[in-house]
Amino acid sequence: MYTRDPIFWRAGAASSLIVMVAILIALTINTIGVISVGGANVPPYTVINQAIGYVDDDSQHEYVPTISGSDPLFGHVYDERQATALIHEGKLVIQSRACLECHSVFGTGAYFAPDLTKSWLDPVWRQMWEPMTQTHTRADAMVAFLMHPDKYPTWTREMPNLHLTRDEAQAVVAYLKWTSSINTNGFPFGFQADPDTPNGKQAAVNR
């Protein structure tokens, strides 16, 4: 019987490979366009100059990021070159400090500490860290915490002091702000964005 012939199955393996890899290549080309900076799902780095939100879009039945109005980071408007340099530094800091060996981004990394995909929009910065660090904006609270996490313990698991300079901490904050603007198909579900942002306020009204 032909199914007992190894050659029959070898042909199956070869044809599976050819067909599936061809489809994968086609989808990869399309996906790279969508996820490149400035693509349909990934805003340009200069988005850090704007207000970002995360709302439940009834028409799509999922949570989507929103980008609106001017909301300069650290009181500064970054041009494209400056924003790219800042975000690039943020990524290098995230890698060099092994951040994703405790945290995750897009749910990928480690699970010892919270996911950071939408951490920029987390109300906890205003509720807990701003008073604790005696700062008045979430960006400044994040910088203060990132530079000296040992000074601001929050629960039994503490973040180690990874000796970030102020520039490095600011770069990480910029990175997280940009990350929060990426369309992640509704992940994480039901994230309660900070009502302090223009879109967050709208989200709070909708709820």
Add this chain to the structure above:
Amino acid sequence: MTSVRSLYSSQKLALRYFTLSVALFGVMIVFGLVAATQYIHPSFLFPALAFNMVKTMHVDVLILWLLTAFFGSLFWLLPSEFKRDLVGMRAANVVFWLFCATIAAVALTFLFVQTGPGTDKTLWLINQGRKYVEEPRWAAVVVAIGIAVFVYNIIGTAVAAKRVTGITAVIILNMIPLFGLYMIAFPAMTNMALDQFWWWWLVHFWVEATWEVLIGAIVALVLMRVMNASRSVVETWLYIEVALVLATGVLGIGHHYFWMGAPKYWLGIGGFFSALEPLPLLGMVIHAVYDAGEHKMKMTNQPAFYWTMLEAFGNFIGAGVWGFMITLPQINLFAHGTQWTASHGHLAFWGAYGCGVISVIYLAVQEAGGHEQIGGRAWKWAFGLLNTGMYGMGGSLLIAGMAQAFYERAIGGSTFNAYVAAQQTPWFLEGIWMRWVFGLIFTAGYAVLAGNLIAIARRSRVPVAAGTLAVEGAGTR
């Protein structure tokens, strides 16, 4: 064993690789236990050795003990397929010692330097900070050279021997992506979406494709040796498995692309194909059971056989069933990136690869020592303790993960406060405690396993003996 003959030089090197691999297996367990302890007592070793570096050691050494065991397995098994020694063994020996030195240097760097400033120099010298490929780039270069030499050892031997069997053809073709995909270990793209997109090519296509094919080939060779299974049957099954791995696993990569910025069509494509990914693993189970029945459970090496059987079942359960549980996007939205994923990761790596390489190591100590039979009680204790420990850990993490998915993700909306609240629920805490207890049982199993392997190696009837001859008749039916 019909006669005594010196080991092939590649088999001598294989024994070194197996020794290194078993030692690394122990190192991985130590860091796993430390990480498990830190979940219960976060102040343990903090801040001298924070969780990020403990976890880095745990997963990097995981990759290394399996990779070195794969090297050892092929160095052990292939001479009888090619009917000759492997070529380039001088370079392969240099690579082995280079690996040892590199592993030691990277471990010291991770333990004592740990991190560095946010510059390219840090990525080259200290830490790349990317999951599974944390090793600094200089070490990744060494690994790439090592894999390149390994590929040369295999392909060069096939050319020199002018002999390619179905199994060796699969292994040879598999070497190309095994090496090519490792190149993704180097870049540090600024755009996290693009970075993760390509990183998954390395992780998914290594772990869920090239490694899966490699272990399928290794299991085929082991079944031929321990049960004298027929070559045409194992080759047929190998092709079926490879066909199904490629048919489901290539586009199955889409289940990693649900939430990282990629287009929505990956939800449907990734969900559908990854839901089918258990099929080849089920094929491996049927294959192993078929061969066991066909040969009326007659075998020359009980531990090698039972570890191979568990490899088939464990792969199906850990990678197949546990993976299926969380792979559909509607569930993955809540389960992704929780301890549920960790539960799947543990059982999948154990079932898919851990059990398989332990099987080959038992085969190697038998053949190297010239033992006609391997049996006794110690291996059963190791088998029982390791599997009780592993499946206990998997179950514990599953409970913790389900609590996390429910309280943090579904109800809490994944904020910082939702995360902390979920980590403090009784279900989560019970799961984390149970994982620690089962981790100790697993550790006890490892101690018995290592002791048993050393005891068998020391009991060798002949110091350097004929593993190779026992199999030369295999597979000719």
